[in-house]
Amino acid sequence: MPEGLTAATLQGGLRLICLQMEASAAELNELDGALGDGDLGITMVRGCRTIEAEIDTYPDDVGMVLLKCAQAFTRTSGSTFGTLLATGLMSAAKATKGRSEVPWRELPDLLGQALDAMTKRGKAQLGDKTVLDAVEAVRAAASQSGDPGAMLQGSRAGVAQVMDRMRNLPARQGRARIFGDKSVGRDDPGMVVLQRIVEALSG
Amino acid sequence: MPEGLTAATLQGGLRLICLQMEASAAELNELDGALGDGDLGITMVRGCRTIEAEIDTYPDDVGMVLLKCAQAFTRTSGSTFGTLLATGLMSAAKATKGRSEVPWRELPDLLGQALDAMTKRGKAQLGDKTVLDAVEAVRAAASQSGDPGAMLQGSRAGVAQVMDRMRNLPARQGRARIFGDKSVGRDDPGMVVLQRIVEALSG
Amino acid sequence: MKKILNEPFAYVDEMLDGLCAAHPEYYRKLGETGRAIARAAKPTPGKVGIVSGGGSGHLPVFTGYVGKGLLDACAIGDVFSSPSADQMAEAIRAADAGGGVLLLFGNYGGDVMNFEMAAEMVDMEDIRTATVLVADDVASAGPGERHRRRGVAGLVYAYKLAGAKAEAMASLDEVAAVARKAVDSCRSIGVALTPCTVPAAGRPTFEIGAGEMEFGMGIHGEPGVRRGPIRPADEIAEEMVTVLTKDMPLQPGDRVSVLVNSLGATPPEELYIVYRYVSRRLAAMGVSTVMPLVGRYATSMEMAGMSLTICRLDDELEALLKAPCDCAFWRV
Amino acid sequence: MKKILNEPFAYVDEMLDGLCAAHPEYYRKLGETGRAIARAAKPTPGKVGIVSGGGSGHLPVFTGYVGKGLLDACAIGDVFSSPSADQMAEAIRAADAGGGVLLLFGNYGGDVMNFEMAAEMVDMEDIRTATVLVADDVASAGPGERHRRRGVAGLVYAYKLAGAKAEAMASLDEVAAVARKAVDSCRSIGVALTPCTVPAAGRPTFEIGAGEMEFGMGIHGEPGVRRGPIRPADEIAEEMVTVLTKDMPLQPGDRVSVLVNSLGATPPEELYIVYRYVSRRLAAMGVSTVMPLVGRYATSMEMAGMSLTICRLDDELEALLKAPCDCAFWRV
Numbered sequence A, B: 001m002p003e004g005l006t007a008a009t010l011q012g013g014l015r016l017i018c019l020q021m022e023a024s025a026a027e028l029n030e031l032d033g034a035l036g037d038g039d040l041g042i043t044m045v046r047g048c049r050t051i052e053a054e055i056d057t058y059p060d061d062v063g064m065v066l067l068k069c070a071q072a073f074t075r076t077s078g079s080t081f082g083t084l085l086a087t088g089l090m091s092a093a094k095a096t097k098g099r100s101e102v103p104w105r106e107l108p109d110l111l112g113q114a115l116d117a118m119t120k121r122g123k124a125q126l127g128d129k130t131v132l133d134a135v136e137a138v139r140a141a142a143s144q145s146g147d148p149g150a151m152l153q154g155s156r157a158g159v160a161q162v163m164d165r166m167r168n169l170p171a172r173q174g175r176a177r178i179f180g181d182k183s184v185g186r187d188d189p190g191m192v193v194l195q196r197i198v199e200a201l202s203g
Numbered sequence C, D: 001m002k003k004i005l006n007e008p009f010a011y012v013d014e015m016l017d018g019l020c021a022a023h024p025e026y027y028r029k030l031g032e033t034g035r036a037i038a039r040a041a042k043p044t045p046g047k048v049g050i051v052s053g054g055g056s057g058h059l060p061v062f063t064g065y066v067g068k069g070l071l072d073a074c075a076i077g078d079v080f081s082s083p084s085a086d087q088m089a090e091a092i093r094a095a096d097a098g099g100g101v102l103l104l105f106g107n108y109g110g111d112v113m114n115f116e117m118a119a120e121m122v123d124m125e126d127i128r129t130a131t132v133l134v135a136d137d138v139a140s141a142g143p144g145e146r147h148r149r150r151g152v153a154g155l156v157y158a159y160k161l162a163g164a165k166a167e168a169m170a171s172l173d174e175v176a177a178v179a180r181k182a183v184d185s186c187r188s189i190g191v192a193l194t195p196c197t198v199p200a201a202g203r204p205t206f207e208i209g210a211g212e213m214e215f216g217m218g219i220h221g222e223p224g225v226r227r228g229p230i231r232p233a234d235e236i237a238e239e240m241v242t243v244l245t246k247d248m249p250l251q252p253g254d255r256v257s258v259l260v261n262s263l264g265a266t267p268p269e270e271l272y273i274v275y276r277y278v279s280r281r282l283a284a285m286g287v288s289t290v291m292p293l294v295g296r297y298a299t300s301m302e303m304a305g306m307s308l309t310i311c312r313l314d315d316e317l318e319a320l321l322k323a324p325c326d327c328a329f330w331r332v
């Protein structure tokens, strides 16, 4: 087992995520439909299908693979989540460009930088009950250990925790904000996407 | 009592008609509202108010009085009934221009000419369940006698008769035609106007 | 149907006040009745005048089309009601510049009667008039009874073509001949999805189920040829083209203009979806489309639905269609 | 809300097909995504390009305003959804003629994010961009937070004024400065009477009682400031003028243009009734109205309601407003 994230490991992970998104599309559309325009599943599926169609041609360069993933979303979606995801991926791509392996211990920093880029792009803050809070939970868990398996276990727990904590708060960003109190008691759909991704990766 | 219709007699009759139309406006609007645009009472009241406002200045010329009446309607209404009434009045005005008295026995011919003009204008036929049928009933009654009182009595009966006869036929002209079978069993609103006029004149 | 208005009986007069206030460079309200509108500019001496008119509630029809290359004056009735003969006569007088006046309007009983009467009035004042009725709605009578058809969006082509001819200083006979040719070359068919409400009446002009449409319905709610479930845009467009080209067959090599017109609430997005199909369909027949019009050209206030008009062109009509025109609602 | 369409997911692409088929002299679809539209004519070398974009369902906004004296290119999203950053980048590339490109669009989260990302993309290709957000809806945030306001019909003035400046071969900084001045000079407020339906969602954007209106509601159904019974047109107009002039006080002698805009179903008749009041009201304040716009300039498909925009003019803005422009929906 390599000491870090290789392009091959990344591709394996992407395949798992793509499978999961096909399975979760209806759930995500429905969650987003209750508080928004109902396209979150569509956004994820479109991006993932573009990735799947190209993945065999991806180069042995972690940064380039991440860039391709970012582009899969900027090409197929103008929805907030797609754009934020692309923003985060782009940030990580820049930091890893030209490298065929990235040590696991660099992951928390990469996630932190991605989070910064996403925060700047979306002008939301931690605590606003968005995907940002879930990303932060993953970053925090990843910084607790150098082992990818432990990172994933920690992320699962961390994301679940932050979702529990925020469930009864009103949404403060995006279309869901328009629905105000209707969002109280409901999970943020963007956080659910991250939860499904972590679940897919931890098998 | 003069041998015929003078401008003064005509003015007296007009005053009675104007009073009657104020009283019948709501009824006429309602009848027309069921099978059309509900403006028949408005049409009559607008024309009559214009007549009332000017009647004291009318000249001693039967034809000119009739012309003024016609103009009262062309000025205030574009609705079918107003235009047909004006057409009939105009025809009678032309035939009596410059005369201060018109013998009663000329009345059937004047009505016949007015009816022809109205028929030409509206492109309807006798039997189509319109005001034309009521005018024809008045003309027929007027030709039965040279006495204005008897003419009016005959007209009352004749109009009532033709209305009874047509009540269960469908409308074939104007907006009422659109309602088709809904018009069966209902009096034609234009015939009701003539009925009220005859009633007003026969006191 | 919700409306933004004041007193319903003031609807038309307030609308005309606003129209003339917003566009004094185009429209001038004539004194006596306030229900006749003429071009702001004085008529060119000798030019044939073109006058139209009818009930309100159809903007840009009728008043909106007063402008260079289109109408010279217009008489405006209450919503869906004919203006009076006096108002028409006033419009005719304003449009007269010595060359005679063409009365060009839709084939509705009240309008026909009143224009006839108005023509008699101005005839006594030595204003020569000619009358051409627009009767383009194929749903309203069979091909053998074309003179009984109602006038709908085909008015727009009649105004444009006759207006351009008049602007070229043609004689009254020539302008009337072009108007007649325009009417002969136009066929329209509409589909209604929702009714509208006449302000003074306060109730919808007809009732229709939530999932229904009526093919061939008239712009005032006159009954159409068939009511049924709303169908996909392409099927509606297909049926419209079929009906129109059955009534006026087109040959490969023919040139037409088409008007895809909203009755009011139907947005341009939907009109373009329909136009997309119509233009392909005509191209497949070998018919070329010239200067298509897509938008709200002849409406019924907030009614949802659309109409398709096909106007067959020859060299003369094509040139007239492309000639300049200018009013607050349309510029070529 | 009844619609004439085919597959809801094809709504936007079919609409764009029809738009480009009907007006090839104005609009050209760019290859890759089919969701970027540029002027049919090649850009003048050195001219600053102006690009806008946003969700569909607002015609003529955004795409309709691609044309001389207005926009150079536009990216088009699904109904009420931002286009992607790639589509925006494609529009920017098409608009670039070496003088840089102004990104001029409404202040909506998704559009802002994607335009930012697109600007970063083309920056790597050495295309210079400047961004100006239109944020004119006074109902959406207080005067202290103007940058948080949504962009609505004020877009039309921003396009027109910046577009005319760019046509005069001004620099990117100068064009951006005019756009900023336009945004600073515009205030809008809307009133909604009925919702509309996003085709893919198939249900109305909000619910509202039969006799109710919502003052200050956003064009996508964003909550407004007050819901209540529908009031007479003059009262609505009075409240609108009051709200706008409180936010942007006007002095006797000031010049403004006003846009009385339908959200879609509301017919021009009603807009003119409102304009009639607004113009008198402004005149009574000693404010003169220049080139008023009355019609459907920024819509939400078949939504009923209207908005009022006041744009305060100085000599420069007045001249730019009156400069020529030409697209399928608007010509000056």
Ligand SMILES: Nc1ncnc2c1ncn2[C@@H]1O[C@H](COP(=O)(O)OP(=O)(O)O)[C@@H](O)[C@H]1O
Pocket (backbone or CB within 6 Å): A032, A036, A037, A038, A039, A040, A043, A078, A079, A080, A081, A082, A084, A122, A123, A124, A129, A130, A131, A132, A173, A174, A175, A188, A189, A190, A191, D109, D110
């Ligand atoms: N400003 C923001 N910053 C960060 N995340 C946001 C922001 N707005 C929305 N989100 C996230 O995006 C999710 C919705 O994504 P998406 O459906 O793509 O939005 P839309 O379709 O409204 O553009 C939300 O559940 C939330 O997690």
Ligand SMILES: Nc1ncnc2c1ncn2[C@@H]1O[C@H](COP(=O)(O)OP(=O)(O)O)[C@@H](O)[C@H]1O
Pocket (backbone or CB within 6 Å): B032, B036, B037, B038, B039, B040, B043, B078, B079, B080, B081, B082, B084, B122, B123, B124, B129, B130, B131, B132, B173, B174, B175, B188, B189, B190, B191, C109, C110
């Ligand atoms: N073509 C016609 N010829 C003769 N009379 C007609 C014709 N059409 C309608 N009428 C008469 O006119 C009456 C309706 O008048 P009115 O309300 O003025 O019509 P509208 O408002 O539809 O123009 C009918 O009741 C009928 O008597």
Ligand SMILES: [Mg+2]
Pocket (backbone or CB within 6 Å): A032, A036, A037, A038, A039, A040, A079
């Ligand atoms: Mg969404």
Ligand SMILES: [Mg+2]
Pocket (backbone or CB within 6 Å): A037, A039, A078, A079, A080, D081, D082
């Ligand atoms: Mg979305």
Ligand SMILES: [Mg+2]
Pocket (backbone or CB within 6 Å): B032, B036, B037, B038, B039, B040, B079
């Ligand atoms: Mg009536």
Ligand SMILES: [Mg+2]
Pocket (backbone or CB within 6 Å): B037, B039, B078, B079, B080, C081, C082
């Ligand atoms: Mg009437």
